[in-house]
Amino acid sequence: MKLRVFHQLQVAHSALFRAADRRTRQTVGLTTSQFAVLFVLSQSDAQPISEIAKRLSMGKSSLTGLVDRMVERGLVARIASASDGRVTNIHLAPSGATLLARAKEETKHFNAALLAPFSDEEQVVIRRFLTHLVDHADEIINPATTQSGGYDD
Incomplete structure (x- = not known):
């Protein structure tokens, strides 16, 4: 029986x-998307939406609505860039940092529960597999054409 990895990853992710x-x-009181935004800002505060979107592999328009709701809740703030007035940066607000700390505790639970059934050796393989996907996703899914410019049959 052949393993349908791509399909299983999609179903597992969902x-x-x-x-x-x-x-x-x-x-x-956070969605996983809100948590992700707060996490990115905790690593490097004061980023434009385009940079956060790139780091999270999200569409800029989807992220804009999410950030709007987070601003309304006081989790983040929009502040004009001091170096370029055309750019608005997103900043982590103190209440966002507080919720982020609580959410990080939840992810510790998630990670422990996800890895509990696996031995240390199996966890090394899981890490290697996931790192491989992150580092090579585009070339795995979109392999280069052959030297002649055609595709292999």
Whole structure:
């Protein structure tokens, strides 16, 4: 029986993030997308939406609405760039940092629960596989054409 990795990854991703979203909404009051934005800002504050969107692999228009809601809740703030008045940077607000700390505790639970059934050796393989996907996704899905300019049959 052949393993349908691509399909299984898509199904696993959807199920995992639905469950994580439900839990973080209940326990912290954040969606996983909001948590991701706060996490990115905690690593490097004062970023334009375009940079956050790139780091999260999200569309800029989707992220704009998300950030609007986060501004309304006081989790982040929009502040004009001191170096370029045309750019508005997103900043982590103190209340966002507080919720982020709580959400990070939730992700520790997620990681422990995800890895619990696997040995240390298996966890090394899982890490290697996931790193491989991150580092090579585009070339895996969009392989270069052959030297002649055609595609292999």
